[in-house]
Amino acid sequence: MNLLDYMGEQKKExxxxxxxxxxxxxxxxxxxxxxxxxxxKMLYRAIKADKLSSILFYGPPGTGKTTLAKVIxxxxxxxxxxxxxxxxxxxxxxxxxxKAKENLGxxxxxxxxxxxxxxxxxKGQQDYLLPFVEDGTVVLIGATTENPYFEVNGAxxxxxxxxxxxxxxxxxxKTLICRALEDADxxxxxxxxxxxxxxxxxxxxxxxGDARTALNAVELGVLTTGRGEDGRIRITMEVAQExxxxxxxxxxxxxxxxxxxxxxxxKSMRGSDPDAAVYYxxxxxxxxxxxxxxxxxxxICAAEDVSNADPQALVVAVSAAQxxxxxxxxxxxxxxxxxxxxxxxxxxxNSAITAIDEADRFIRTHPDYRIPVHLMDSHYKGAAKLGHxxxxxxxxxxxxxxxxxxxxxxxxxxxxxxxxSDSGYEKMIREHFEKMGIxxx
Numbered sequence: 001m002n003l004l005d006y007m008g009e010q011k012k013e014x015x016x017x018x019x020x021x022x023x024x025x026x027x028x029x030x031x032x033x034x035x036x037x038x039x040x041k042m043l044y045r046a047i048k049a050d051k052l053s054s055i056l057f058y059g060p061p062g063t064g065k066t067t068l069a070k071v072i073x074x075x076x077x078x079x080x081x082x083x084x085x086x087x088x089x090x091x092x093x094x095x096x097x098x099k100a101k102e103n104l105g106x107x108x109x110x111x112x113x114x115x116x117x118x119x120x121x122x123k124g125q126q127d128y129l130l131p132f133v134e135d136g137t138v139v140l141i142g143a144t145t146e147n148p149y150f151e152v153n154g155a156x157x158x159x160x161x162x163x164x165x166x167x168x169x170x171x172x173x174k175t176l177i178c179r180a181l182e183d184a185d186x187x188x189x190x191x192x193x194x195x196x197x198x199x200x201x202x203x204x205x206x207x208x209g210d211a212r213t214a215l216n217a218v219e220l221g222v223l224t225t226g227r228g229e230d231g232r233i234r235i236t237m238e239v240a241q242e243x244x245x246x247x248x249x250x251x252x253x254x255x256x257x258x259x260x261x262x263x264x265x266x267k268s269m270r271g272s273d274p275d276a277a278v279y280y281x282x283x284x285x286x287x288x289x290x291x292x293x294x295x296x297x298x299x300i301c302a303a304e305d306v307s308n309a310d311p312q313a314l315v316v317a318v319s320a321a322q323x324x325x326x327x328x329x330x331x332x333x334x335x336x337x338x339x340x341x342x343x344x345x346x347x348x349x350n351s352a353i354t355a356i357d358e359a360d361r362f363i364r365t366h367p368d369y370r371i372p373v374h375l376m377d378s379h380y381k382g383a384a385k386l387g388h389x390x391x392x393x394x395x396x397x398x399x400x401x402x403x404x405x406x407x408x409x410x411x412x413x414x415x416x417x418x419x420x421s422d423s424g425y426e427k428m429i430r431e432h433f434e435k436m437g438i439x440x441x
Contacts, residue, residue, distance in 0.1 A: 018219040019212040021186045022179065023067050025074050031179075031211075032172040033064055036163045043163060050076050052112065054133050054140040056148050056157070059165030060257075062210030065143035068165075069114040072141065078110040079103045081138075085120035093128055100138045111138050118142035119151035126153040133159055167209020174204045176211050177218050193222045193233035199240040206244055217243040258289070262297055265340075269298070270305040274344035281333075281340050291332045295321035298339045302346075309349035309424030316342045347424030355418035362415065369409035402436050 024030045027047055030037060037044045046052050052072065057065040073080040081096050100111035115121070133140050133156065140160060142148075148157055168176075177200060180187040195203075195218070207214035220243045221235040228234055261284055268276035284294060299317040306313040320339035324332040378389030393403045406413060420430040 017216065018180055018188065019062075019215040022176070022183065022215065023070055025071065027071050027075065030064060030067060030071060031175050032168040033068075033165055035166070037068070047072055047075055050078070052076070052139055052141075054156075054160040056118070056140075056142045056144065056152065056160045056162045057165055058144050058146075058148050058162060060167055060210065061145055062207075062212035062214075063165040063167060064211070065165055066116060069116075069141050069143060072112065073114070076112060078112045078139065080112050080114065082114045082116070085115055085117040085125075088115075088121075090125070090128070093125065097132055097137060100132065104137060110136075112141060113138040114141045114143070116143045117145075119144040119146040119148070123153060126156055130155050130159075168211055169209070170201075170204040173207055173209070173211060173214045174200055177203060177214055180215055180218055181222075188219065188222050191222050191233055192231065193225075193235065195221075195235040195240075196237060199235050199237045202237060202240050203244065213244065261287075261289075262294075265294075266297060266301050266305075269301045269340060269344040270348065272344055272348060274341040277340045277344040278337055281336055285329075285333050285336075291324050291329060291336065292321070294336055295324045295339070298336070298343055302343050304353045305348055305350060306343060306346045307349040307352040307421075307426070308429065309351075309421060309426045310346040311425060313343050313346045347426075349421040349423045349426050351419060351421055351426060359417045362412070362417070366411075369411045372406060372409060374405075375407065400436055402438075 027037065027044065035041070037047075043055075057068060059065060069082075073082075079099070081099065083092055083096065096111075096113055100113070103109040103111050118126075129138070129140065130153070132138050140156070142152065142156075142160070144151060148162055177195065181193050181195060182189050184190045203214050203217055207217070217240065218235065221239045222233055224243075225233050225235065225239055261280055265277060265280035265284065268280060281294065285291070295317075299314065299321055302313040302317040317339050320335045323335045327335065373387055374389060374391040374393075376383065376388035378384045383389065393405050395401050395403050395405075397403075408415065420426045420433070422430070
C-alpha cells in the first residue's frame with residue numbers, strides 16, 4: 001500500500017459512520033450475545049483458541065454479525081478475506097480460492113472467508129464454494145439476516161455451525177450509546193455531548209434491539225444539536241424523537257419474521273385473546289404485509305378454530321376478505337381488525353378440521369369401499385335398472401325431517417369422524433341430535 005492509499009484508508013476510517021468506527025476489536029468489547037460468546041460457550045473458546053470451523057451467523061440487522069467476523073479477523077492467525085454477496089461475482093470468488101490455495105500450499109496457513117449477506121448468493125454461487133469448504137481450502141463465515149434454512153444450500157448448512165444472534169436488550173443498547181458518547185478516539189467523546197435519562201431510555205427502546213439504528217440516531221443528534229450555555233451538547237427527549245422518526249420493525253415478508261408474526265396472530269385468535277390478535281395485526285400492517293394474505297389467514301382460522309361453534313365467524317371472515325379487496329388501505333385495516341377480533345372472541349371448536357383430517361387418514365389407509373346402493377344416483381341412463389337408489393328414505397317425509405338410515409359404506413359403518421364440541425352453537429346442535437337419539441359427541 002502506497003502513501004496515498006494509506007492516507008485514503010485513514011480518512012475513510014475517520015469519516016465512517018459511528019456504528020462502524022465503534023466496532024469492537026476484541027472479543028471482550030462485544031456487547032450482548034452472551035448466549036453464544038459467553039466465556040463458557042463454544043464460540044468464545046473456538047475464537048480464543050483460533051480453532052474455528054465453518055459457521056453461519058444469522059440474526060436481525062444491527063445485532064453484531066459483521067462485528068463478530070471483524071473480531072475474528074483481529075484475533076486469528078489465519079488469512080482473513082472478505083466478500084459481500086451483494087456485489088461479489090464469480091471472478092471475485094475464484095480469486096479468493098486461488099489466494100486460499102496459495103496460503104495453504106506455500107505457507108501452510110488457513111484462510112477464513114467472510115461472506116456478508118450470504119443469502120444473496122444464488123444456488124450456483126453457493127455450490128461453487130462447497131468443495132473448498134469441504135476440503136478445508138477455506139473456513140467459511142457467512143452472515144445473513146434471513147433464516148439460513150430457507151436461503152442457504154443444505155449442503156453448506158450441513159458443513160457449518162449455525163449461531164443465531166438475537167436483538168440486543170435495552171441495557172446493551174444503553175451501554176453502546178454511553179460508550180459512543182464517552183469514547184474520544186472512535187466515538188463522539190471529543191464533542192462533549194451528553195444524553196438525558198429519558199432520551200437514553202427512549203432510544204434504547206425504540207431502536208428495537210438494533211445497535212446500528214441507535215448509534216445512527218445518537219450521531220445525528222450530536223452533529224445537528226447546538227451547544228448549550230455550558231458549552232456542552234445535550235440530547236434531550238425532543239432531539240431523540242426527531243432523530244429516530246419511526247420505530248424499526250424486524251419483519252421480512254419472505255423470511256422467518258413473517259412466519260413468526262402470522263403464527264402469533266393465528267395463535268392469539270385461537271387462544272381467544274383479541275388484544276394480542278389486534279396487536280400482531282397492527283405489526284403486520286405496519287410492516288406492509290399483504291392485506292389479502294392476512295384476510296385469508298383469518299378465514300382459515302374461522303373454519304379451523306371456530307368451526308360451527310359460531311358459524312357466523314366464517315361469514316364475517318369471508319365478508320372481510322371481500323371488503324378488503326374492494327377498499328384497500330388504509331380503511332382495510334379497520335375491517336381486518338373487526339374480523340380478527342370477532343374470530344378471537346368467538347367460542348372455539350376444531351371439530352371441522354379434526355373431522356376432515358380423520359376422514360382423510362381413514363381413506364388413505366383403507367380400500368375404496370362401495371357406496372351403499374340406496375344412496376347411488378338413479379337418474380343417469382340405466383341406473384334405475386341396476387337398482388341404484390332403491391330403498392332410499394327421503395328424510396323430509398319423516399318427523400323432525402330425520403330418519404335412521406345407513407349412509408356410510410358397510411365396511412365403514414360405526415366409524416366416527418365429526419364430533420361436536422360443547423362450545424357455542426355446536427352445543428345446541430349436539431342437544432338437537434340428542435333429542436332425536438343421535439350421539440354426535
